[in-house]
Amino acid sequence: MSTLTKQDTFSGLLESAPKNFESIRTLAKGSYLSQGIPAVKAEEYKFTNISKKLEQKITDFSPAMPLAVTAEQVKAAIYEGFEGDLLVFSNGQFLPELSSNIEGIEISLISEKTDLVLGSIAKPEKDAFAALNQASFQDGIFISVPKKTQVEKPILLLSFDQANTGQVIQPRVWIEVGDFAEVTFIDQSVSLGDSSYFVNEVVEVKGGINTHIHYYRLQNEGKNVTEVSTIEADIQKDSTFNSVNISLSGDMVRNNLNLNLIGSNSEGNMYGIYLLNGKTHVDNHTNVDHTIPHAESNELYKGILADHSRGVFNGKIFVRQDAQKTNAFQQNNNILLSEDATVNTKPQLEIWADDVKCSHGCTVGQLDEEALFYLQTRGIDKLQAKGLLLHAFAGEVLEKIAVESFREYCDSLVQERLGSKF
Incomplete structure (x- = not known):
């Protein structure tokens, strides 16, 4: 209540x-x-x-x-x-x-x-x-x-x-x-x-x-x-x-x-990126319901969180008993840029069929220090190197936008947020 x-x-x-x-x-x-x-x-x-x-x-x-x-x-x-x-x-x-x-x-x-x-x-x-x-x-x-x-x-x-x-x-x-x-x-x-x-x-x-x-x-x-x-x-x-x-x-x-x-041979693709700072709280809840054989779903959500922001991801995949030959993939990856930023992630599979290919996973971590160091040894300052790595991380989602002008606009917003423009 x-x-x-x-x-x-x-x-x-x-x-x-x-x-x-x-x-x-x-x-x-x-x-x-x-x-x-x-x-x-x-x-x-x-x-x-x-x-x-x-x-x-x-x-x-x-x-x-x-x-x-x-x-x-x-x-x-x-x-x-x-x-x-x-x-x-x-x-x-x-x-x-x-x-x-x-x-x-x-x-x-x-x-x-x-x-x-x-x-x-x-x-x-x-x-x-x-x-x-x-x-x-x-x-x-x-x-x-x-x-x-x-x-x-x-x-x-x-x-x-x-x-x-x-x-x-x-x-x-x-x-x-x-x-x-x-x-x-x-x-x-x-x-x-x-x-x-x-x-x-x-x-x-x-x-x-x-x-x-x-x-x-x-x-x-x-x-x-x-x-x-x-x-x-x-x-x-x-x-x-x-x-x-x-x-x-x-x-x-x-x-x-x-x-x-x-319907058979149907396909659902769900992609998302959340770039959070300050005290912003974003909760992504997704649900894919496979009700019939020979259907496919793909899901990839990525988060970059700074300051006191909070992210939540809860992705559910349901595979009903009649939904044989289902292919379902789900992944949620997160990078925390602050000790005060938090993320709660819960990818879920509920499968009642037996002839399926399904996988899910999640990661929560920080920037790869070795990759950051490598870029710095190539003459790129730390702040710019950090932005480049984060932009590459987000790019896997942005590339799913088929409208070139909108993809470029979103990319510019992401780069501005991450400080990777140069």
Whole structure:
């Protein structure tokens, strides 16, 4: 049971919920009230005391309404070299007037899709924050890529966040990708101001047969922001889902990524890098559910932690009884740059099938002193040598980004953080 009063904490949020999707919202509200905000005693949140963090911020939250965003702000926020289409949001709400008209793709407000079964992928009974979002989100965006459509340019989901202390931003995104289609999304948020607000995002992805979906996410919120992000995807036969998540900033951040492999020859690839300093706390929770034979998953998360920062990694791979011929790989590697930095890592395998190839592992250590010394003997000063080694460590994840301009942008952010630019 949470130390917070389950209903009172978000009572303002629940009371202000729109009246559409009434049955779905009622179901989600019941799920939220039965679960409550997870306390530190909850196994899934044992290293991330988000209940305490939210209690420190405010005792009652209210929804953050959209703020005015100018074309100049949008232009300044787009990373250099971007070529693609743009969907702009303010405090989680879609701004069509600043967004691209993407030919051949349906884009509408979720409120216009009255027959949409929200929560059929990111089920509210599985997590309190997914339930809270479904019960009280204001509106969201529906994106549908028709079958056999090859979207050659990436779609940038650019979110501007600015809220007062005690306000909640709740983005809601539904993505459908038809059979034999391919699309790339880049999810990026820009924090305007340093107030202490809460972001609670849910993204549901419904893939068709032989689809190829790439989802890249850059998490770089303001230093006082608490954030929970839940992304869940259904992956069908002969399909691939590639995810790269980069976490750089925030107060307390929880990233939930869940892949459901529900078709043969499906593949899920999950990559992440977290570069933390100060007192930033980032918790990456991943879940791959192998439900059918002949599917594959690959997972690699890396962390570099300095100062008093804290990282958490909990990766779960489920191989169901019928999921023979499964290949699953999972690895989490961490480098601690400070005696005060900590990481809790827990890769997990639960296997009920007997004809599988599965492996997992984790490492926590410091920089290789021999490699550092070697670079110094070649005339590279210690600080630069340290940055080069750390950049090489992070590069194994960054190279998984197929969009060259975005990969170069993320690489520049990493180099700037690590001090390896020269």
